[in-house]
Amino acid sequence: MYTETEIIKDTTNLGPEGELVVNMGPQHPATHGVLHLVVTLNGETIKKIEPHLGYIHRSIEKMCESLTYRQFIYVTSRMDYLSSHINNTACALLVEKGMQIEVPERAKVVRTILNELTRIASHELWIGAMAMDLGAFTPFFYAFREREMITDIMEDTCGARLTMNYIVPGGLMYDIHPEFQTKVKAFIQQFKEKVTEYEDLVTGNIIFQSRTKGVGVLTAEDAISYGCTGPVARASGVRCDMRKIAPYDAYDRVEFEEVIETAGDSFARYIVRVKEMNQSIRIIEQLIDNIPEGEFVGKTKNVLKLAKGEFYQRVETARGELGVYIVSEGATTPYRIKFRSPGFSNLSVLNHIAKGSKIGDLMASMGTLDLVIPDIDR
Amino acid sequence: MLSLESITKTTQDWLLAKFDPTIALAIECVIIILLCITLFAVLGLVLVLLERKVAARIQIRLGPNRVGPGGIFQTAADTLKLIMKEGLTPDKADKFLFNLAPFVVMMVAMLLLAPIAFAKNFQIWDINIGVLYISSISSLSVIGILMAGWASNNKYSLLGAMRSGAQIVSYELSAGFAVLTIVVLTGSLQISDIVASQENGWWLFKGHIPVMIAFVLYIIAVTAETNRAPFDLAEAESELTAGFHTEYSGMKFALFFLAEYINIFIVCAIGATLFLGGWMPLHIGHWESFNHVMDYIPSSIWFMGKTFFLIFVIMWFRWTFPRLRVDQLLNLEWKYLLPISLFNLLLVTVIAIMGWHF
Numbered sequence: 001m002y003t004e005t006e007i008i009k010d011t012t013n014l015g016p017e018g019e020l021v022v023n024m025g026p027q028h029p030a031t032h033g034v035l036h037l038v039v040t041l042n043g044e045t046i047k048k049i050e051p052h053l054g055y056i057h058r059s060i061e062k063m064c065e066s067l068t069y070r071q072f073i074y075v076t077s078r079m080d081y082l083s084s085h086i087n088n089t090a091c092a093l094l095v096e097k098g099m100q101i102e103v104p105e106r107a108k109v110v111r112t113i114l115n116e117l118t119r120i121a122s123h124e125l126w127i128g129a130m131a132m133d134l135g136a137f138t139p140f141f142y143a144f145r146e147r148e149m150i151t152d153i154m155e156d157t158c159g160a161r162l163t164m165n166y167i168v169p170g171g172l173m174y175d176i177h178p179e180f181q182t183k184v185k186a187f188i189q190q191f192k193e194k195v196t197e198y199e200d201l202v203t204g205n206i207i208f209q210s211r212t213k214g215v216g217v218l219t220a221e222d223a224i225s226y227g228c229t230g231p232v233a234r235a236s237g238v239r240c241d242m243r244k245i246a247p248y249d250a251y252d253r254v255e256f257e258e259v260i261e262t263a264g265d266s267f268a269r270y271i272v273r274v275k276e277m278n279q280s281i282r283i284i285e286q287l288i289d290n291i292p293e294g295e296f297v298g299k300t301k302n303v304l305k306l307a308k309g310e311f312y313q314r315v316e317t318a319r320g321e322l323g324v325y326i327v328s329e330g331a332t333t334p335y336r337i338k339f340r341s342p343g344f345s346n347l348s349v350l351n352h353i354a355k356g357s358k359i360g361d362l363m364a365s366m367g368t369l370d371l372v373i374p375d376i377d378r
Numbered sequence: 379m380l381s382l383e384s385i386t387k388t389t390q391d392w393l394l395a396k397f398d399p400t401i402a403l404a405i406e407c408v409i410i411i412l413l414c415i416t417l418f419a420v421l422g423l424v425l426v427l428l429e430r431k432v433a434a435r436i437q438i439r440l441g442p443n444r445v446g447p448g449g450i451f452q453t454a455a456d457t458l459k460l461i462m463k464e465g466l467t468p469d470k471a472d473k474f475l476f477n478l479a480p481f482v483v484m485m486v487a488m489l490l491l492a493p494i495a496f497a498k499n500f501q502i503w504d505i506n507i508g509v510l511y512i513s514s515i516s517s518l519s520v521i522g523i524l525m526a527g528w529a530s531n532n533k534y535s536l537l538g539a540m541r542s543g544a545q546i547v548s549y550e551l552s553a554g555f556a557v558l559t560i561v562v563l564t565g566s567l568q569i570s571d572i573v574a575s576q577e578n579g580w581w582l583f584k585g586h587i588p589v590m591i592a593f594v595l596y597i598i599a600v601t602a603e604t605n606r607a608p609f610d611l612a613e614a615e616s617e618l619t620a621g622f623h624t625e626y627s628g629m630k631f632a633l634f635f636l637a638e639y640i641n642i643f644i645v646c647a648i649g650a651t652l653f654l655g656g657w658m659p660l661h662i663g664h665w666e667s668f669n670h671v672m673d674y675i676p677s678s679i680w681f682m683g684k685t686f687f688l689i690f691v692i693m694w695f696r697w698t699f700p701r702l703r704v705d706q707l708l709n710l711e712w713k714y715l716l717p718i719s720l721f722n723l724l725l726v727t728v729i730a731i732m733g734w735h736f
Contacts, residue, residue, distance in 0.1 A: 020533055020536075020537075022533045022534070022537075028619060029615055029616050029619060030616040030617065041537075044537070044541075044704050044705075131700060132616060133616045134616070134700040134701060135607055135608065135610065135614070135615075135616060135699075135700045135701025136698070136699060136700035136701075137433070137437065137697060138436055138437050138697050138698060140437075141437040141438055141439060142437075142438070145438065201698070202700075205699065205700065207608055207699050207700045207701075207702055208700050210702075210703075210706060211700060211701075211702070211703060211706075358703055358704060358705060359537070359617050359618075359704075360611075360614075360617060360701070360702075360703035360704060361703065362617075363616050363617055
């Protein structure tokens with residue numbers, strides 16, 4: 001037995017009790033990025049997992065301190081690159097709150113639609129990637145077929161497919177594309193038709209169910225004490241949807257349900273995300289025909305200056321609660337900025353839920369945590 | 379006239395007329411070896427391309443379509459690439475075993491070709507214990523995999539090899555019992571006898587319930603034995619990067635890859651021989667004219683058609699199912715498949731003793 005503080009200097013040899021120490025990552029097919037897990041194994045059974053971070057640390061928070069309030073939003077697209085619209089929204093909302101900028105209704109509604117489309121795209125990619133972690137390749141392509149339509153809509157709207165930089169303090173950078181509404185409606189129709197296909201392929205599959213049910217169980221208490229948010233916490237029965245708790249943009253005027261499961265295992269996390277996609281579709285359906293006419297960006301000063309003080313804004317990304325905290329000295333750049341990223345807290349729970357299970361279960365647990373490494377490392 | 383049977387017969391007659399019998403036999407051996415190697419290369423190219431095309435079809439993609447019309451030369455180009463690549467040997471690997479392992483795996487696959495009847499009277503070696511020979515040789519492939527995993531000096535390889543060992547040893551049992559079902563009904567271990575017994579109907583369609591159960595068990599067991607998804611734990615890309623062949627590159631990797639596909643071909647060929655009548659054409663009861671038309675299709679086409687159908691089924695599995703976990707894999711064998719196959723064997727033995735089969 002070794003204590004928590006002991007540093008393992010040589011991971012190539014067997015551990016003190018003859019355990020095998022395997023370095024999974026930074027290059028590994030299932031870590032989806034440059035996550036480095038030092039896994040201590042006893043045969044196939046996992047004894048301990050130590051995540052090592054820092055391989056994609058770009059010091060985004062430090063960079064933001066030297067960028068103005070208009071500029072720093074662009075960097076946040078590179079954090080959780082699968083929900084860049086939502087990251088941008090969080091920053092824009094904070095600046096708007098700090099400067100009391102009035103956002104036009106049109107911008108609010110479009111932002112909400114884009115945020116939900118982003119959420120669907122992110123969950124689609126996740127379903128494909130997780131099925132791949134469990135050894136099924138085909139759902140990936142099915143999920144990407146629908147995701148492709150969303151990225152096309154994004155490309156029409158803001159010219160980018162991944163790092164959007166479309167949402168600015170005060171509203172939107174440009175007005176929406178003339179065909180935005182038709183394309184979104186076409187997507188909704190295709191999604192409703194096709195979503196059953198890969199649900200049949202994955203959800204009902206007996207091997208998939210036996211791989212995920214009862215695997216990586218996270219209790220509600222643990223979810224709260226580790227600071228888990230988003231689908232991970234909601235699968236354990238914790239209410240934590242920022243869109244319900246602290247509605248922003250147009251979320252206060254749409255009807256949707258916060259998806260809650262109580263099992264807390266990998267399958268529950270899967271179900272939560274699938275149901276969330278349907279709720280997102282519901283939100284988009286309510287808004288897409290009711291985009292108000294008018295300005296797409298509110299009146300702002302040329303140089304943005306936040307008043308002296310501390311500001312905090314939280315939003316719900318596809319992975320959980322993203323918090324942006326800014327300490328301002330009244331200058332054009334933030335004095336200190338801190339992002340509370342959902343992935344970091346969700347990753348911290350990995351050792352807790354995967355300890356004692358098999359290597360295959362680690363992939364199921366890690367896959368359903370939906371980790372995006374640049375979000376964790378920033 | 380142009381059947382494979384007559385070609386072999388003409389060749390043999392010609393050789394015997396020209397040379398004395400010992401030299402004729404030696405020349406025949408050389409021809410057979412060359413044919414086997416050619417078959418290997420061709421099967422490797424065809425099956426890899428087939429797999430990629432099947433996968434593409436299932437995954438709403440096009441698959442390879444750049445090299446040659448419809449991408450048919452894609453695998454040839456890939457082979458060329460693999461030949462030109464450097465075959466790395468890790469510094470701390472057991473070099474002798476590391477380099478030997480791919481050849482062991484390959485050799486086992488080659489040996490298994492011997493008793494397979496490719497067409498009517500077209501067989502390398504009609505040994506009287508054919509089925510026993512196949513079962514015993516096919517269990518040797520695990521040695522090559524364990525060798526590769528151990529000699530690589532890589533933890534992923536070792537884990538993959540250990541998984542593979544447990545898996546192949548377990549599933550060998552179910553496959554063996556499934557094969558025994560047919561042996562009990564036929565009363566012979568010889569491949570030609572087994573094929574001949576299916577002249578009036580293939581075993582699968584004769585209506586024996588134990589044979590149907592055995593067929594399903596056989597397909598599941600051989601999928602596991604050849605380390606194919608959903609039982610590809612030895613490779614388990616998302617868990618062990620590439621499992622037992624993580625450290626292999628270039629042609630040494632290609633040999634493992636080729637052996638995997640040849641093994642699929644062989645188990646499917648055996649499955650087709652035992653359950654689907656081998657090279658026997660489809661005959662339906664007293665439909666004389668229908669049976670007559672079927673007889674005109676060459677026996678080699680019947681054999682290949684059935685084999686490739688089974689190969690397609692196994693590929694279909696791979697692109698549909700997620701992978702099992704290692705304990706679930708062993709549970710499936712020891713708690714479900716093995717008891718079922720034992721009971722199935724008992725059932726078929728009773729049927730055979732009482733003479734209820736036909």
